[in-house]
Amino acid sequence: MDPVFLSRLQFAAATMFHFLFVPLTLGLSILIAYMETKYARTKDETYLRMTKFWGKLFLINFALGVVTGITLEFQFGTNWSRYSAYVGDIFGSLLAIEASVAFFLESTFIGIWIFGWKKLSAKAHAGVMWLIALAGNMSAVWILLANGFMQNPVGYVIRDGRAELASFFALITNKHGLLEIIHVIPSALLLSAFFIMGVAAWHLLKKQHLDVFVPSFRLGLVVGLVSAVLVAVTGDMHGVNVSKTQPAKLAAMESHWETQTRAPIVLFAIPDEENERNRIEIGAIPGILSFLGFHDFNAKVTGLRDIPKDERPPVLLTFIGFRTMVGLGTLFILLTVYGWFKRNKLLENPFYLKIMMFSLPLPYLAIEMGWIVSEVGRQPWIVYGLMKTAEAASPISTTQVFTSLMGFILVYGLLGAVGFFLMAKTVKEGPEAATR
Amino acid sequence: MELQTIWFFLWGLLWAVFFMTSGFDFGIGTIYPFAGKTDTDRRTMLNAIGPLWDGNEVWLITAGGVTFAAFPLVYATMFSALYTPLMLILFALIFRGVAIHFRSKIDTPGWKKVWDFLIFIGSFFPALLFGVAFANIFQGIPFDDQGIYHGNTLRLLNPYGLLGGLLFVLLFIVHGANWMAIRSSGGLQARMVLISQRTWLVLVPVAVIFLIASYFATDLYANYFQYPVLFFVTLVNVAALLSIRYFVHKKTYFRAWFASALTIVLCTFFGIIGLFPALFPSSMNPDWHLTAFNASSSPLTLKIMLAVVLVFIPIVICYQIWAYHMFKNPVTQEDLDMEEAY
Numbered sequence: 001m002d003p004v005f006l007s008r009l010q011f012a013a014a015t016m017f018h019f020l021f022v023p024l025t026l027g028l029s030i031l032i033a034y035m036e037t038k039y040a041r042t043k044d045e046t047y048l049r050m051t052k053f054w055g056k057l058f059l060i061n062f063a064l065g066v067v068t069g070i071t072l073e074f075q076f077g078t079n080w081s082r083y084s085a086y087v088g089d090i091f092g093s094l095l096a097i098e099a100s101v102a103f104f105l106e107s108t109f110i111g112i113w114i115f116g117w118k119k120l121s122a123k124a125h126a127g128v129m130w131l132i133a134l135a136g137n138m139s140a141v142w143i144l145l146a147n148g149f150m151q152n153p154v155g156y157v158i159r160d161g162r163a164e165l166a167s168f169f170a171l172i173t174n175k176h177g178l179l180e181i182i183h184v185i186p187s188a189l190l191l192s193a194f195f196i197m198g199v200a201a202w203h204l205l206k207k208q209h210l211d212v213f214v215p216s217f218r219l220g221l222v223v224g225l226v227s228a229v230l231v232a233v234t235g236d237m238h239g240v241n242v243s244k245t246q247p248a249k250l251a252a253m254e255s256h257w258e259t260q261t262r263a264p265i266v267l268f269a270i271p272d273e274e275n276e277r278n279r280i281e282i283g284a285i286p287g288i289l290s291f292l293g294f295h296d297f298n299a300k301v302t303g304l305r306d307i308p309k310d311e312r313p314p315v316l317l318t319f320i321g322f323r324t325m326v327g328l329g330t331l332f333i334l335l336t337v338y339g340w341f342k343r344n345k346l347l348e349n350p351f352y353l354k355i356m357m358f359s360l361p362l363p364y365l366a367i368e369m370g371w372i373v374s375e376v377g378r379q380p381w382i383v384y385g386l387m388k389t390a391e392a393a394s395p396i397s398t399t400q401v402f403t404s405l406m407g408f409i410l411v412y413g414l415l416g417a418v419g420f421f422l423m424a425k426t427v428k429e430g431p432e433a434a435t436r
Numbered sequence: 437m438e439l440q441t442i443w444f445f446l447w448g449l450l451w452a453v454f455f456m457t458s459g460f461d462f463g464i465g466t467i468y469p470f471a472g473k474t475d476t477d478r479r480t481m482l483n484a485i486g487p488l489w490d491g492n493e494v495w496l497i498t499a500g501g502v503t504f505a506a507f508p509l510v511y512a513t514m515f516s517a518l519y520t521p522l523m524l525i526l527f528a529l530i531f532r533g534v535a536i537h538f539r540s541k542i543d544t545p546g547w548k549k550v551w552d553f554l555i556f557i558g559s560f561f562p563a564l565l566f567g568v569a570f571a572n573i574f575q576g577i578p579f580d581d582q583g584i585y586h587g588n589t590l591r592l593l594n595p596y597g598l599l600g601g602l603l604f605v606l607l608f609i610v611h612g613a614n615w616m617a618i619r620s621s622g623g624l625q626a627r628m629v630l631i632s633q634r635t636w637l638v639l640v641p642v643a644v645i646f647l648i649a650s651y652f653a654t655d656l657y658a659n660y661f662q663y664p665v666l667f668f669v670t671l672v673n674v675a676a677l678l679s680i681r682y683f684v685h686k687k688t689y690f691r692a693w694f695a696s697a698l699t700i701v702l703c704t705f706f707g708i709i710g711l712f713p714a715l716f717p718s719s720m721n722p723d724w725h726l727t728a729f730n731a732s733s734s735p736l737t738l739k740i741m742l743a744v745v746l747v748f749i750p751i752v753i754c755y756q757i758w759a760y761h762m763f764k765n766p767v768t769q770e771d772l773d774m775e776e777a778y
Contacts (some may be wrong), residue, residue, distance in 0.1 A: 052775070063537035066490070067530040073500055078522055081583065088508020089733040097744050099494060104752045108491035108759055114776045115487040119762055133592025162508075164734040168457035394516035395584045404523045411527060420539055430651060 006401040012375075014071055016368055017412045019310050021065030023367055023431040026140055026185065027192025028058045029133035031219065037125035043122075045213050045434065053194070053212060053431035057423055062110065064419045067178035068412070073099075079401065083382055084393035089164045090156055090171060091146055092115055098142035106135035114309065121171040140188075141181055148177020150383050151374070154243050176245065179238045180374075187370070188232035190332060191363035193224030194346055197339075198360025199427050201353040204346060212431045214346065216332060227334035236292070243293035246384060247302040249310060254289050263289040263301035268397055271315040313379040315369050321372035328366035346348035438703075439738045440713075443506045446449040446745065447715065448708030450502055454495035455566070455604075457756075459700050460693070461489040463612020465532060465559020467606065467631060469552055471616075477624050478552065480767045482536060482778040484619035487763045491673065495527070505741050509583070509731035510715045517585035518578055521569055521592060525562050528596035534557025540778050562599040563608045569590055571600020572740055574654045574707050574720030586720065596653040603646050606639040607700055610680060614693040617684070620768040630691070632684050643677060643703075655717075656710025666709055673702035692765075 031052050039047035075097060076084045084092070112120075113128045120128065149155075155170030156163040165171070197220035200213040243250045250256070255278055256263060257273040267283030286296035294301075304312055335356065342349050382389040464481050472478035485492075504511040515522055530552040539551035575596060578587040613632035617625055647670075650656050660666045676698040683692035711717065715731065718724035732738060771777060 037717060059537070063534055067533035070493075070497060070529060070533075071526045073497055073504075074515055074522060074526060076504065077500075078519050079516070081512035081516035082513040084504065085583070088504055088516070088739045092501065092504030092508050092733070093737050093744075094742055096498065096505035098753065099498040099501040100744060100748045103497060104491065104494045104748075105755075106757055107494045107751075111487035112759055115483075115763065115771075117776065119776065141701065159734070165737045165740070168736070168740050254716060306613050338496075357525050363747065394456075394512075394519070395515055395582070396519050400519050404519075407523065407527060409766045411530060415530070418538065422538060425542075431653075 001398060001402070002402045003106065003396055003398050004390055005404055006398065007393050010079060010401060010405045011072075011075055013405070013408055013412065014068065015375075017416070018065065018068040018072055019368065019371060019394065020364060020416075021068065023184075023188035023191040024061045024195055025058070025065050026060070026133075026136050026188035027190070027223075028054060028195065029129065029136050030189065030239070031192055031196065031223065032058055033126060033129040033133045034219075036122075036129050039199045040122040042128045043286040046215070049431045049434070050212050050216055054216070054424050055416075057199075059110075059114065060419060060422050064415060066107070068415075071408075074260060076193065077087060078393050078404075079380070079396070080392050081394035081412050083163065084144065084385065086387055086392070087149070087156075087163045089162065090149060092252065093165070094142050094149070094171070098139050100141060102135045102138035104182075105130055106139060109135065112167050129219055129292060135357060137185060140184060144180040145172055145174060145373075148180055151180075151212040151378060152176035155384050159400060163383075174237055177242060179234065179241055183231065183234040183370075185236060186227040187363070187367055187390060190227040190231055193220040193227060193336075194332070194356075194360055194363045196220035197224060197356045198358075201357040201428060202427065205353050205357065207347070209430050211434060218343055221339045223334070225340055226334040228336050230328070232333060233328075239292055240295060244269075245302075246378065248304070248313055249292055249318065249373075250308045251302060251304045251307065251320040252315045253373060254311045254375055255315055256289060256301060256320045257305050258303040259300065260303065260308045261290065261298050261300045262287045263293075263299075265289045267290065269319070271319055273315050307378050311380060312391075313377045318373055318377040321369040321376065325366050325369040325373060328362050328369075331359075332366075439590065439735060439742070440728040440732045443732065443738055444715065445713060446742075447502060447506060448705060450495065452708070454492075454499050455608075455704055456697045456700045457492035457495050458489070459483045459608045459697075460612040461492055462559045462563040463610070464616060465555050465612075467609055467612065468559070468561060471558050471624075471627055473632060475548070477773065479772050479778065480620050480624060481494065481616060482539065483553075483767045483771055484616055486536070486778045489572070493533075493760065496529075501739070502745070506733055506738060507715055507726070507728070508733060510726045512718050513579060513583040513726060514573075514577075516583070517579050517587075518569055518584075518592075520589040521565050522681035525565050526706035528558045528561040528565075530558075531555075532562075536778060538741060560605065563605045567601035568597045569602025570604075570704075570707060571597045573716060574600070574650065574656055574711065576654075576717040576725075577717050577723070580718070580720060582725045592766075594662040596649055599642070599646055599649055603639075603642055603703070606635055606642055607696070607703065609635045610639055611693070611696040611700060614680070614684070614689060614696050615691040618693060618764065619767055625766070629684060629687075629689075633681065636681050636684075640677065647706075650706075650710075654710070656707060659710055659712055669702060669705060669709060671707040673699065673706060676702060717718075735778045 001031050032051055035047050035054065036051040038044070047348070109128050109131045110233055113132060114126065116128065117127060149171065152174060155167040157166045157167065158194045196216050199219065201215040203209050203213045204217065254265060255269050257277055264286045265288035266278070266281050268280070269278040270280045272279040289301055290299040291297045293299065304315065337420035339352065342352060346353065378384055380390065382392045464485055468481055472481050535551040535554040535558060539548055564626070572592050610632050611714050613628045613635065613679050617632060618627040619626060676695050680695040680699065683695055694776065713727040713729060713730060714725040716726040716759070
């Protein structure tokens with residue numbers, strides 16, 4: 001095993017673990033701010049109890065998100081020093097802006113929100129949560145613009161052996177980055193909505209705390225339905241853009257080997273990367289891939305065989321990732337549409353509630369798969385077309401990376417277990433009893 | 437002044453502010469298991485930093501981010517050369533972060549014991565390791581012109597490095613005890629005042645030894661001898677250090693805390709001024725030093741980042757002062773009884 005491979009594993013483990021917590025922070029902060037505003041306006045205690053209950057879960061999740069995020073910023077220096085030196089002029093500034101513009105705001109005001117219940121008026125306290133929600137989502141904007149540069153480098157010139165900033169405006173209006181933003185933020189809301197519905201369903205099935213969980217579930221349903229549609233629409237826009245800018249990724253997403261017009265989509269396939277074909281291929285529907293990629297049934301789609309071997313991403317992971325994400329995305333629309341029709345008769349539909357309870361982890365899976373498509377599908381490039389991942393790692397020893405990787409696995413494993421345990425305990429305890 | 441020079445000192449300032457703000461969090465975490473005799477004591481200490489430590493820690497992210505943005509070559513070389521110590525610091529900070537949040541979630545002695553231990557580990561080791569790391573940077577780090585590290589991680593634990601670590605730990609303990617003197621009352625407050633006073637008695641000789649050792653172990657004084665007016669900064673530093681004791685004695689704890697904050701900033705600047713223009717000197721060859729002039733970003737990036745920092749950092753300082761102001765009174769039983777309290 002070489003340090004590059006181990007560094008990739010370490011970064012993958014650290015980001016994927018970090019991103020278990022990010023979407024809930026982004027989405028739930030908005031929903032809690034909404035609940036608390038309702039309370040500040042109506043003085044209805046139910047909204048306060050909703051705010052406090054979801055707030056507790058939010059804070060456990062937030063703590064894990066913050067501590068796992070800090071390591072990521074520094075891993076660009078520790079493990080990817082050649083990358084950092086080569087594109088730091090551009091990439092570093094986006095991270096620094098994220099910290100000074102957004103993360104400061106979020107972290108300072110989270111302390112005020114936790115400890116400020118008696119020091120601030122109800123309206124001001126709700127306002128603090130809006131600031132947290134705004135700051136968290138602004139953080140995501142800057143980070144996704146940074147990722148957008150890795151996917152589709154713009155606004156740079158190569159000077160003195162490194163990439164230097166040529167246009168800041170081009171960098172922050174990078175189409176790829178903007179598409180990521182409008183796809184990731186609704187998907188965070190979708191995950192948060194499913195989180196709320198899943199937890200609420202557990203209580204509703206037990207017929208307890210109905211005053212808190214019926215309105216919570218219904219809020220989740222509305223947000224879930226709207227965001228599930230938005231995720232699908234923006235995902236499609238994203239796909240069309242990728243087809244143009246990253247043909248290798250599109251081909252890997254569909255395990256598409258032969259360049260052709262009226263390119264088909266296959267219902268089931270097992271990619272065989274060695275022999276450059278699909279071992280099994282069932283149910284090819286002609287023209288669909290051309291349509292998905294270019295909104296034209298006759299468009300020509302480049303196949304993997306026409307992409308040099310050393311510029312092809314790993315096909316199997318990208319292919320499975322894409323399938324899973326899209327399949328789940330479709331399921332989310334069906335589940336929320338069905339729920340919408342049953343929204344006034346939730347308690348009479350225990351089977352639906354049970355399905356929603358068990359669906360809680362699915363958006364997590366879908367989002368992780370989406371990132372696999374995005375990041376694995378970009379390989380072998382760390383910055384698409386500009387720098388290869390293999391050239392980007394630090395000159396450090398295998399032992400060092402192996403040790404830290406083991407540390408990450410051990411520590412994150414324990415953190416995950418503790419976090420899950422505390423979340424489950426908080427869910428079981430339920431909200432405070434009504435005072436009346 | 438040149439853009440790169442401005443950025444060099446801004447870079448130093450951001451690290452100094454990180455040490456000043458997170459310094460008292462680390463100090464309190466270090467004395468936490470020893471000074472916190474009862475569960476109430478310990479919870480008072482946690483809630484004294486509770487609303488603020490998250491925001492304080494972001495100064496580290498910003499200092500790191502600015503190193504990346506303004507001096508990418510330094511960011512790349514420094515953090516890969518110091519791979520192991522930095523990883524240890526990051527793991528320690530993970531432990532501390534979750535421990536503060538999770539400790540009071542379950543009220544059993546066994547649960548609390550685990551997190552108490554991690555709060556100590558997660559505060560003491562970053563304090564020590566940041567001191568060791570910066571003292572080693574003052575001496576120079578063995579890396580070549582390709583940025584490849586040629587040393588042994590254990591070599592960082594040389595006497596001067598350890599002295600730097602000790603200095604940081606003592607500074608942070610005094611700073612933390614001063615903050616606790618502001619935010620506690622009764623027996624706990626009396627104990628904190630005592631800790632501040634006694635630690636100060638050790639801190640002063642250690643600081644003097646560090647100043648002398650720096651003459652032999654580093655080139656930091658070269659800039660000072662060239663421009664003796666710079667010794668004025670050191671004089672203010674000494675005055676700030678001495679005034680801590682005076683203000684604690686006068687029972688004006690907020691002033692004492694301010695004095696320890698100033699001491700930490702100026703101690704950092706003692707090194708920053710001496711390093712100039714190097715951010716990350718190589719001990720193998722002076723030609724390989726990474727300086728503000730050979731390791732910086734392009735003028736365009738430096739200009740944009742300067743605008744961002746000059747607009748947003750003052751805003752950050754304003755709302756952080758507002759937060760400090762909101763949580764400046766002693767932690768009361770009523771505060772501890774709050775459902776959200778740590």
